[in-house]
Amino acid sequence: MRTKETSEKEPGRGPLTTQLQLATSPSIKAVKAARNGRSTLSTVAGWAIRIFVVIVILEVISKFVSAEAMRWDVVGSYLFSPKVLSGVGLTLFLTVVAMVLGSVIGLLLALMKISNSLLLNVAADGYIWLFRGTPLLVQLLFWYNLASFLPKLTMGVPFGPQLLEFDTNTVVTAMMAAMLGLGLNEGAYMSEIFRAGIQSVDHGQTEAAAALGMSRRNAMRRIVLPQAMRVIVPPTGNQVISMLKGTSLVSIVAISELLYTVQVIYARTFETIPLLVVACIWYLFLTTVLSIGQHYIERYYSKGVNRNVPDSYLTKFKKVFGLGGRQPFATKEIAH
């Protein structure tokens, strides 16, 4: 070993000094050799891991393709059946409604939390505490069974005269319970995302807006929120994807979204696994589309900031295979 040799020649030197010397030493060949020796080992380990990963992937695929219960013809026949498609539609509808409701509530809660009013702070914290601290499934069941606790919904003065009165069961249908349950729960999570985003914007931006005579509302709308979006969008993308899958929970209140639809079918035909695969294919397709959309939204909001933009898969592939304009610089060096 080279390191040993040098330190034997100069016993006064510690290992760090020798290493430093190595870096400046003119005998580049020896350094390269040492580097190659190290890289052989890591190359072997690297390839072992790669091969192992490929084997695992092939094994999983082969199990799915060849298993007895895995009837791909059944999957194919149900994938685009009208019932399943309407289930997909309802899943999307619930996702959109719940995310819109959740975002509106979330923004309001975030503004309440950063306001100077103690009452608003406490109210927002209480809401978040309640909705984040109880399971979504329980909340859905609660809204679904609201009528047993409040047979009549009334509006008016608390403890005083009531002005409007509705029958709970006609207002809070299963569908309404599902939308309320998902949306109100989402609001609690979105509020934290909005708050973090708003607080990530430098206070100087608000001060500059104020010094120019902008109202607080316009400063928030025109200056702070657009810049907060850069921080808000990535976790919100996660929330949308998580919501899309979370809508499957409302199958508990018999809403014929995607999961409930396939459950009804397999309860009759006993083709459980193929139908669950049908549902999975749709969930995967939709989440993939959402992820791609998220990438472009992130890129839009990063204007004026030239970093933090993740590579799209297309760019990643181009980099791996050396396509596209910019060559990986390792190849460049070798070429020279």
Add this chain to the structure above:
Amino acid sequence: MNADSDPIIQIENLSKHYGKLQVLRGVELNVYPGEVVCIIGPSGSGKSTLLRCVNHLEKPDGGVVRLQGETVGVRESRGSLVELTPAELARQRVDIGMVFQSFNLFGHMTVLENIIEAPIQVLGTSRSKAQEHAMQLLEWVRLEGKENTYPRQLSGGQQQRAAIARALAMRPKVMLFDEPTSALDPETVGEVLSIMRRLANEGLTMMVVTHEIDFAREVADRVVFMDGGAIVEMGTPAEVLDRPKEDRTRQFLSRILKSNSAAQS
């Protein structure tokens, strides 16, 4: 300056605490139309706080600031002071431009969008009028051709000149500069100071918190030296910078000059 004209800014007995720390102790200062007042002093002397009280970014605990006789941020009501509504305060701030140490340009907007935002939103100027004015201002601060650039792509000096253009777009009666060159690379300090010099020559009323003693000597009508939250000494540049009466002023100036010559050698 006109001795017989009324002051445009009157600072009366201004005081401010942060917890137990008293940052302003009864500051009294009048600024007359067209005057350039440079405020110097060691860090923590309260000079930035004083400036930020002028447009009510900081709320003073005692005393008032008047702009053309009108109290800023507060209203006198039955012998006591009441905070203005945010809308009323915003209207007052239109007349007081401010330039910050860290520029605070809106990062998601181009230079042009930065400049036209407030005129359109606050003054109700039409977009075409605002753009026309913005282009004139950009030329004036020598940033022609940079209108579609984002702040992050500009040097510090360019950003600060864009920020000055943004403040000027509101046609303020007074401009406040809070250490406008302290965050800049030494080679870009000069370009910002030359813009400020031209503004002073145009007759704009300016309050400048700065460490640039040479700029103060050349441009200021009056220099104010602050220490410990109070005005220690105030007068013409020659009086304060060349023949200071107070020991504290002398000490501060010798420290500044020593560090300046150390930086140059």
